[in-house]
Amino acid sequence: MSTKMAAIGCGYWGPNLIRNFNSLPDVELATICDLDEERRNHMSVLYPDITVTDDYMTIINDASIEAVSVATPVTTHFPIGKAVLEAGKHLFIEKPMCANAEESRELVRIAEEKNLQIMVGHIFLFVPAVRKVKALIESGDLGDIHYVNIRRLNLGIFQKDANVVWDLAPHDIAMLNYLFDEAPLTVSATGKCYVQKDKGIEDVAFLTLEYPNNKIVSIHVSWLDPDKIRECTFVGSKQMLVYDDVSMSEKIKIFDKGVDVMPHYDDYSGFHLAYRHGDIVIPKIDQAEPLKIECAHFIDCINGKATPLSDGIMGLQVVEVLEKACISIKEGGCPQQLGG
Ligand SMILES: NC(=O)c1ccc[n+]([C@@H]2O[C@H](COP(=O)([O-])OP(=O)(O)OC[C@H]3O[C@@H](n4cnc5c(N)ncnc54)[C@H](O)[C@@H]3O)[C@@H](O)[C@H]2O)c1
Numbered sequence: 306m307s308t309k310m311a312a313i314g315c316g317y318w319g320p321n322l323i324r325n326f327n328s329l330p331d332v333e334l335a336t337i338c339d340l341d342e343e344r345r346n347h348m349s350v351l352y353p354d355i356t357v358t359d360d361y362m363t364i365i366n367d368a369s370i371e372a373v374s375v376a377t378p379v380t381t382h383f384p385i386g387k388a389v390l391e392a393g394k395h396l397f398i399e400k401p402m403c404a405n406a407e408e409s410r411e412l413v414r415i416a417e418e419k420n421l422q423i424m425v426g427h428i429f430l431f432v433p434a435v436r437k438v439k440a441l442i443e444s445g446d447l448g449d450i451h452y453v454n455i456r457r458l459n460l461g462i463f464q465k466d467a468n469v470v471w472d473l474a475p476h477d478i479a480m481l482n483y484l485f486d487e488a489p490l491t492v493s494a495t496g497k498c499y500v501q502k503d504k505g506i507e508d509v510a511f512l513t514l515e516y517p518n519n520k521i522v523s524i525h526v527s528w529l530d531p532d533k534i535r536e537c538t539f540v541g542s543k544q545m546l547v548y549d550d551v552s553m554s555e556k557i558k559i560f561d562k563g564v565d566v567m568p569h570y571d572d573y574s575g576f577h578l579a580y581r582h583g584d585i586v587i588p589k590i591d592q593a594e595p596l597k598i599e600c601a602h603f604i605d606c607i608n609g610k611a612t613p614l615s616d617g618i619m620g621l622q623v624v625e626v627l628e629k630a631c632i633s634i635k636e637g638g639c640p641q642q643l644g645g
C-alpha cells in the first residue's frame with residue numbers, strides 16, 4: 306500500500322526532500338507546490354508526471370493526499386502546518402518547527418487531537434556518525450559525559466529573516482536532546498550583529514546549555530568565520546570523542562585520554578593526578594544518506610511501524626531553546642529557565 310504525498314516548498318532544501326520521498330517505493334508523490342514560477346518550472350522539468358501548483362490550498366483540499374512535507378521559510382510553517390493537520394493529513398515539517406514555542410505547541414495539540422503524526426526535519430538524528438556517538442554514550446564507553454563543545458562555523462550564508470541561532474543551532478540542540486534523551490534545563494547566550502547591523506540580525510552567537518546530571522554544553526555558531534567547521538567534542542569521565550562532520554574518512558575519533566585522581570601512597574589524606582594518554586580509535590561509519598533514512602522513517606511512522614524520533618515535542622523543545630537563547634542575547638547573557 307503506497308502513501309499519497311505532496312510537497313510544499315522547492316527552494317534550496319525542498320528538492321532534496323522531493324527527490325528522497327519520490328524515490329521511496331511505498332510513496333506516491335502526487336503534487337508539488339511553490340509560489341515561485343521559476344522553481345515550479347524547474348520541478349516540472351525534473352518530474353513531468355507530478356502535478357505542480359502555486360497554491361498550497363490545492364493540496365489541502367485534495368482528500369486523497371495523506372501526508373505533506375513542508376520546506377518553506379520558518380514564518381510560514383505555522384499557517385501551512387496548521388492547515389495540513391486540520392485537513393487530517395500527516396505533517397513532515399522542516400526545522401525549526403515554527404517561529405515560536407506557542408505556534409509549535411498549537412501544532413502538537415492539533416496533531417494529538419486528530420491522531421496525526423508530526424515529524425520535524427532534524428536531519429542530524431539520521432546521520433550515521435551521530436547514531437554511532439549515541440551508541441558509544443549508551444554503551445558507557447565514554448563514561449559520564451561532563452561537557453560538550455560544539456563549533457558550527459562558516460562564511461555565510463547570511464539569512465535575511467532569521468539570526469544565526471535560528472539558522473544553525475537547531476541542528477545541535479536537536480542532536481544533543483537525542484543523544485542525551487533529555488532537554489536542557491537552562492540556556493544563556495551572547496551574540497553580535499556585525500554584517501546585518503542595521504537589521505539587528507546576529508551573525509555570531511555563543512550559547513551555553515545546562516543539561517541534567519551536571520552536563521554543560523557550549524555551542525558557537527557563526528556565519529562570519531574563515532573555515533567551514535562542524536565539530537563536536539564530547540568529554541567523558543572515561544574517554545573523549547571528537548565528531549568532525551566535515552571530515553570524509555575520520556568523522557569520529559575516540560581518545561583514550563583522561564585524568565584519574567589517585568590516592569597518595571605516603572599520605573592518606575592527599576592525592577595526585579594521573580594523566581592517561583592511550584590509543585586513538587577511528588571507528589568505521591556507514592555511508593547511508595541521512596535524508597533517505599529520515600524520509601523512510603516518516604513513512605514508517607505514518608504506517609504505524611515506528612514513532613517519530615524527531616516528533617512535535619522535540620521540535621517544540623528545540624524552538625523553546627532558540628526563543629530563550631534570543632531573549633538571553635537581548636538581556637546580555639542572562640540565563641533562562643527552560644521547559645516551563
Ligand atoms: N534539514 C536541513 O538540513 C535544512 C537545510 C536547509 C534548509 N532547511 C529548512 O528548510 C526550510 C526552507 O529553507 P530553504 O533554504 O529551502 O528556503 P528557500 O527560501 O530556498 O525556499 C523556500 C521556498 O518556499 C517557497 N514558498 C514560500 N512560501 C510559500 C507558500 N506559502 N507556498 C508555497 N511555497 C512557498 C518559496 O518560493 C521558496 O522557493 C527552512 O525551514 C529551513 O530551515 C533545512
